[in-house]
């Protein structure tokens with residue numbers, strides 16, 4: 001089982017869109033057994049897949065804070081081979097809960113995912129836009145992280161902020177964590193965006209950048225409104241092909257660097 005977290009503390013960077021669509025491509029197109037884990041209290045990945053979990057239903061909150069068996073929180077989706085651990089607003093309480101744990105608060109999610117280790121090829125974690133106990137747990141549990149971001153000045157700042165966070169995780173709790181790469185999302189062919197891409201690459205020489213950039217298009221919003229990942233909503237759309245290429249690149253990276 002390979003665990004991949006989609007991370008950026010900047011809101012709206014494209015984490016959820018990338019998480020759901022990469023998970024759906026690995027599951028539907030590549031036939032992998034995939035578990036999408038939504039650890040954002042906004043529950044956007046859960047909603048994208050047309051699932052709504054009331055406060056009384058089992059969610060990722062119960063897995064992390066109430067130690068319910070991980071298996072009991074996993075639900076089916078409409079996509080072949082794709083399962084989901086859904087989130088809901090209860091997860092707002094998780095960060096404080098984790099703070100109060102006397103020991104090993106970084107390792108809770110890692111321990112809970114171990115319970116289903118042999119049942120999935122990939123676990124994809126959609127992180128909230130924050131550097132907090134939840135994202136620390138995601139990175140502690142992960143083999144790889146992908147940093148989706150927009151090619152803007154604020155985008156560069158957010159990656160610098162994540163850089164320090166990731167280094168701390170690698171040094172303190174998870175030396176196995178690798179940065180698969182920076183993924184440009186909502187990319188337009190403007191000279192301003194090209195300028196920022198160059199700035200990024202010059203400023204972050206030690207990072208890998210995915211060769212494929214995800215183009216900006218209204219198709220993404222439409223797929224969200226229909227609650228259908230791109231591979232189902234529009235298999236032949238150019239943006240779907242972008243995500244398929246990113247999935248191919250990711251598999252190559254895992255093959256070359258993996259366990």
Ligand SMILES: Nc1ncnc2c1ncn2[C@@H]1O[C@H](COP(=O)(O)OP(=O)(O)OP(=O)(O)O)[C@@H](O)[C@H]1O
Pocket residue numbers: 010011012013014015016017018040042044127128129185186187214215216217218220221224239
């Ligand atoms: N390639 C794209 N083209 C156009 N719109 C996009 C694209 N990717 C994402 N979006 C839109 O941008 C918005 C933010 O995307 P998304 O929810 O994936 O970001 P996020 O990083 O998960 O946000 P948050 O930090 O709030 O969790 C959404 O409305 C989404 O539909």
Ligand SMILES: [Mg+2]
Pocket residue numbers: 015016017040044045126127128
């Ligand atoms: Mg999100």
